[in-house]
Amino acid sequence: MLGVRTKYTRSDWYNAMRLDPGNDNVLSTRDDTVHSRLRSQMAGGYSGKEVVDLELKIDESILRLMSMIDAYASQDKRFDFGLKAQYFTLDVISDLAFGKPFGDLATDSDVYDYIHSTEQSMPNIVVAAVLPSLLHVLSWPLLRRLLPSEDDANGFGRLIRMAKEIAGERFGPSKKTRQDMLGSFVAHGLTQKEASLAGSDTTATAIRATLLHLITNPRVLATLRAEIERFRPSWPVIKEAEARQMAYLQAVIKEGLRIFPPVVGQMSKEVPKGGDTFKGVHLPEGTRIGYGAWGIFRRGDVWGQDADDFRPDRWLTADAESLRSMEATLELVFGHGKWKCLGRNVAMMELQKIFVELLRRFDLVLCDPTRPWKSLNYGIFLQSEYWVRAYKLPVGASGQDTSEKSEVAPSAVAAAG
Known part of the structure; x- marks a missing residue:
């Protein structure tokens, strides 16, 4: 169903993924030819291969986040890690x-x-995805006013306007040329409208959920901290190449994605013309088949009888055959075949760095362990009220003093105040 040459197509569930009403994007389009073209034109940008200083840019945001948390820790103030x-x-x-x-x-x-x-x-998006006929109703002039508009002062409408304005700078006689994602899209022939709509992110859920499982599992937390101490990564931010050599860190990241997959929406596909047969069961053409992430990542025959437990060690102790099955199944977190997530490389680079930098600088403690967060499932997760306190560690795992003043941006200190 998810193979590169599959005859299955996207169902009308995807119509609800239009960020700009009436205009398709790479996530919403149901036309296989258009989808393949957009993926090809966007691949270089989304993968980061055509973005100059990709890792450096991520490092800069890591340091801004560390500075912000440092400011809260200095003032002994709690903060909502879900937002951060x-x-x-x-x-x-x-x-x-x-x-x-x-x-x-x-x-x-x-x-x-x-x-x-x-x-x-x-x-509203979830309801529209399950009941696509509602999208036709929302196209009525009176109700269309309820949808995002470029005239909006805030929210999606303002973002759409801003993205189009920036994209507009890359076209025309006085166009600007930059080696970022948008520059890559333009270089590969995306139109201004298509380029305006390119960009999405769901990595925050993976960060929040994995960190929550880490700080509520003392043995796992201690084991990862010991690996960081032993490995002594580069300062002030670990290099991706270093992170990939840290076996327990890799196990933690994989287990975090498994135990709490960031995307659990149906993403249903339609059975092709003539129908199909799966394990002796006939599937009539046009049948919508959805994706059950929560069940897939808790199958005992794949993950073991403790599939409901957060246990990174399973990735280090499994036999070769079981590990192959686990690795292949985990890839479904990012989709598969022609539906595979274009932003996988960037998301994984963020995950390779964020936990190391948080854990070698701070002890993070939940303010209320009985109510760690507010997590709402809409196919993707909205997570807030994730209240924590940060306590600075005197010396980082690399031997550097984590209170170095040069690392803390004055703007972050002022904002936290």
Whole structure:
């Protein structure tokens, strides 16, 4: 169903993924030819291969986040890590896409009201995905006013306007040329409208959920900290190449993605003309078949009878055959075949770095372990009220003093105050 040459097609579930009403993007289009073309044109940008200083840009956002948390720790103030993780991922993707971050970390705020808009919009998007006929109703002139508009002062509408304005600078006689994601899209022939709509991110959930499982599992946390201490990574931010050599870190990242997959929406596909047969069961053409992430990543025959447990060690102790099965199944987190997530490389680079830098600088403690967060499932997760306190560690795992003043940005200190 998810293979490169599959005859299955996207169902009308995907119509609800249009960020700009009436205009398809690489996530929403159901036309296989258009989808393949867009993927080909966007692959170099999304993968990061055509973005100059990709790793450096991610490192800069990592340091801004560390500075922000340092400021809260210095003042013994609690903070909502759910929000801070989203600030980080939004700044990363905007910096890579447009050549400059939104500024959420620098201001310690949701600059474009993106998070608030998402919280308001997701319930409607889910209903529209399950009942696509409602999208036709929303196209009526009177109800269309309820949808995001480029004239909006905040939220999705403002983001759409901003993205189009930036994209507009890359076209025409006085066009600007930059080696960022948008520059890659333009170089590969995307139109201004298509380029305006390119960009998305769901990495914040993986960061939040994995960190929650880490700080509530003392043995796992101690084991990872010991590996960081033993490995002594580069300072002030670990290099991706170093992180990939840390076996327990890799196990933690994989287990975090497994135990709490960031995307669990149906993403249903339609059975092709003539129907299909799966394990002796006939599937009539046009049948919608969805993706059950929560069940897939808790199958005892794949993960063991302790599949409900957060146990990174399973990735280090499994036999070769079981490990192959686990690795192949985990790839479904990012989709498969022609539906595979274009942003996988960037997301994984963020995950390779963020946990090392948090854990060698701070002890992070939940303010209320009985109610760690508010997590709402809309196919993607909206997570907030993730209240923690940070306590600075006197010396990082690399031997550096984590209180180095040069690392703490004055703007972050002021924002935290």
